[in-house]
Amino acid sequence: MMQTMQIRLTRGLINEIRILVDLGIYPNVSEAVRDAVRILVTSKETPTGTIPPARAEEVKEIQEKIKKELKEFQKPKGTTDFYPEELAIRNNIFGIFRKTAVNYNFREIDSPVIESLDLLKAKQGDEIVRQIFTIEKKGDEELALRAEFTPSLARMFISRQNALSKPVKWFCINNVFRYERPQQGRLREFFQFNAELYGSNKPEADAEVINLIIDFLKKLGLTEKDFFVKINNRKLLQGFILDIVEEKQIEEVTRIIDKKSKINDEEFYDELKKLELTDLQINRIKDIITSGLKDLKPENELAKQGLDELKSVLKFLDKRYIKVDLSTARGLAYYTGTVFEIFDAKEKFRSIAGGGRYDNMIEKFKGQPAPAVGFGIGYSTLFLLLKERNLIPEIDLCCDYFIAVVNKEVRENAFEIANKLRKKYIVEIDLTERNLGNQFRFADAIKAKKVIVIGPDEIKKGKVKIRDMKSGKEEEMIIKDL
Numbered sequence: 001m002m003q004t005m006q007i008r009l010t011r012g013l014i015n016e017i018r019i020l021v022d023l024g025i026y027p028n029v030s031e032a033v034r035d036a037v038r039i040l041v042t043s044k045e046t047p048t049g050t051i052p053p054a055r056a057e058e059v060k061e062i063q064e065k066i067k068k069e070l071k072e073f074q075k076p077k078g079t080t081d082f083y084p085e086e087l088a089i090r091n092n093i094f095g096i097f098r099k100t101a102v103n104y105n106f107r108e109i110d111s112p113v114i115e116s117l118d119l120l121k122a123k124q125g126d127e128i129v130r131q132i133f134t135i136e137k138k139g140d141e142e143l144a145l146r147a148e149f150t151p152s153l154a155r156m157f158i159s160r161q162n163a164l165s166k167p168v169k170w171f172c173i174n175n176v177f178r179y180e181r182p183q184q185g186r187l188r189e190f191f192q193f194n195a196e197l198y199g200s201n202k203p204e205a206d207a208e209v210i211n212l213i214i215d216f217l218k219k220l221g222l223t224e225k226d227f228f229v230k231i232n233n234r235k236l237l238q239g240f241i242l243d244i245v246e247e248k249q250i251e252e253v254t255r256i257i258d259k260k261s262k263i264n265d266e267e268f269y270d271e272l273k274k275l276e277l278t279d280l281q282i283n284r285i286k287d288i289i290t291s292g293l294k295d296l297k298p299e300n301e302l303a304k305q306g307l308d309e310l311k312s313v314l315k316f317l318d319k320r321y322i323k324v325d326l327s328t329a330r331g332l333a334y335y336t337g338t339v340f341e342i343f344d345a346k347e348k349f350r351s352i353a354g355g356g357r358y359d360n361m362i363e364k365f366k367g368q369p370a371p372a373v374g375f376g377i378g379y380s381t382l383f384l385l386l387k388e389r390n391l392i393p394e395i396d397l398c399c400d401y402f403i404a405v406v407n408k409e410v411r412e413n414a415f416e417i418a419n420k421l422r423k424k425y426i427v428e429i430d431l432t433e434r435n436l437g438n439q440f441r442f443a444d445a446i447k448a449k450k451v452i453v454i455g456p457d458e459i460k461k462g463k464v465k466i467r468d469m470k471s472g473k474e475e476e477m478i479i480k481d482l
Helices: 011-022 029-042 053-072 084-103 117-123 126-131 150-159 203-219 234-242 247-258 265-273 279-289 301-314 379-388 408-421 436-445 456-461
Strands: 114-116 143-145 168-177 189-198 227-233 322-324 338-344 353-357 372-378 401-405 427-429 450-454 463-468 474-478
Touching: 011 029, 011 053, 084 168, 084 189, 084 203, 084 379, 114 117, 114 150, 117 143, 117 150, 150 168, 150 189, 150 372, 189 203, 189 379, 203 227, 203 301, 203 338, 203 353, 203 372, 227 234, 227 301, 234 247, 234 279, 234 301, 247 265, 247 279, 265 279, 301 322, 301 338, 338 372, 372 379, 401 408, 401 436, 408 427, 408 450, 408 456, 436 450, 450 456, 456 463
Parallel strands: 227 322, 401 427, 401 450
Antiparallel strands: 114 143, 168 189, 189 372, 227 338, 338 353, 353 372, 450 463, 463 474
């Protein structure tokens, strides 16, 4: 999606920019501003023209003023402005997820955007801890912006754990924040769909949340040709790894396996080599993570348990969307069983969604032991996929009626009619006292479906003219019948 940048410069700054033009550094004021925009966007200095040494400081000062003026009222990096059309699309997609989740009897909740820093640190891996937006400490409180929903929802579950009937099925849709380098599909403020299921350790619970995601994506118009679910089991993977490396190395090896799709074979080898693994060990790890389900013959109990759990979950899933992939590890250490990620069919984008089972988290957060499984879907990557597949929902933001007011004499009558129509329709009325021709042009610009003309003659007769803006046809209607 192309974004435009509207720039307003003060008259005084424009006069200073003309100094750069007079010195021959830029051909005109517009080019000086364009160069400043390039510097702002790319963060690279791009010297232009020849600067007389005696004027170098003056030129540098003017260029800094331009950059400051451009930066002053721009949105922060890694965030998105949602104008009416974009927000309507987002709300439509949110509504589809909301309805799908409710159909699975998940109940919607929400939590504060700020949380205790200790709560966020308790669950996160080192990488995410570094990405947390912290808030300046006030008194004894250390607060931060939420980096994901799972810790907040766990806290809410624990606070009412004894009173809740199990299993508990919750979902939420809102924004989260991470301080990281913005790129396609990865923002600093992003919107996420989240679902958590507490109180069941059965394979049906794992399948329930995966089926919820699949159902949601299907309702957006995506099919098995557009996306698939990579699924694995942490016990299965770590059981095999345990036969190859020392127990203390398991988490680090798992983390590297999780990165495999993002790095090449040589980098993967180098990462494992840093752990002082032998070529034999590395090759055995490669063999394991590229094996198919039928090829797996686990020998230790952990791997056997993981394989049984994985097969049990697969029974309840639509195989058209599923791909067993032992390199799927979801690098965070808190996952205890099923793990999964959803990708577009060509794996062109980042993962659309990811999640898994984390049966120890509630206990870790000082609650009573309770099994849990859940997932998160990022709106940014999902939007990229829908856009590529031409599946962005078409939103009708047109108003049903525009009321054109002929003169001040009938303005009160026009507002009375507008207020009655608004009980059922979307209605716009002239608010700027334009002439009738300009009112029709405005009605056309906002794509009003029909225009009602209110003038002294109409009020006197008790009838109004209604013009269909698409066909141009007009009809008369008694005002009381509107």
